[in-house]
Amino acid sequence: MYLYVDYDACQHEPHCKAADCCPTGAIMYNEDARRVNVNKDLCNFCGECVKTCPYAVFHIVENEVEARRLDEKLRQTRNTFEYYLKKFFQVTKNIIPYRELEGYLDDFPGIKDIAVLLVDDELKIFIVPENGFDKIKFLEFANKLAEQPIPANNVILLEQIPRTKTGKIHFSQILGQT
Ligand code: SF4
Numbered sequence: 001m002y003l004y005v006d007y008d009a010c011q012h013e014p015h016c017k018a019a020d021c022c023p024t025g026a027i028m029y030n031e032d033a034r035r036v037n038v039n040k041d042l043c044n045f046c047g048e049c050v051k052t053c054p055y056a057v058f059h060i061v062e063n064e065v066e067a068r069r070l071d072e073k074l075r076q077t078r079n080t081f082e083y084y085l086k087k088f089f090q091v092t093k094n095i096i097p098y099r100e101l102e103g104y105l106d107d108f109p110g111i112k113d114i115a116v117l118l119v120d121d122e123l124k125i126f127i128v129p130e131n132g133f134d135k136i137k138f139l140e141f142a143n144k145l146a147e148q149p150i151p152a153n154n155v156i157l158l159e160q161i162p163r164t165k166t167g168k169i170h171f172s173q174i175l176g177q178t
C-alpha cells in the first residue's frame, strides 16, 4: 500500500480536517511554512483522510508504480487554464501564494495578465485570458465555485499586472514593491 498525497490540490488550511481525523498524527499543519505536511512513515492506511479531505488530496494506491501513474494523470488534468483559475480562486484568501505564481505563465501562452481583485474584502488573483478582464465573466466563474453568490459591487479590480517577456511574475510586482 502507498499513500499518495496531492500537495497541489491541498488548500493548506490551518484547521486541516484531514489532520484532525488522522489517528496516527501523520498529517500536520506547519505554522511556519503555512502548509500541510504528511509523514508517510506514520501512516497505517486507515483511509480516514481519503474520506475526510474535501479536495481529494489523499489517495491510497497499491504501490509506488501506481502512485506515479496517478501523478501523471493528475498532472495532465492540472495543465489546464480552468484548473489554475479554480486553484487561485480557492487558495487565494488573505495571502497571495507567490510561490505558486512564479513561472506558471510560461505554460500558458493564452494568458495575458493577472488581475488582483478585492472580493468580499479578500485579496484574490485572477488570470486574465487574451480577450481581457471581464468582470461579468469573472463573476459567472466565481459564483460557480463560491458557496454564496458574490454581488458585482463586491468585486473591485485593484490592479492588472501585465505579463512580462519571459511570462514570469513575481510577488514583489504584485505588492507594488521593487
Ligand atoms: S482538509 Fe485536505 S485540502 Fe484542507 S488542508 Fe487538509 S489536506 Fe489540505
Ligand code: SF4
Pocket (backbone or CB within 6 Å): 003, 021, 022, 023, 024, 025, 026, 027, 042, 043, 044, 045, 046, 047, 048, 049, 050, 058
Ligand atoms: S490513511 Fe489514515 S493514518 Fe494514513 S494519513 Fe490518512 S488518516 Fe492518517
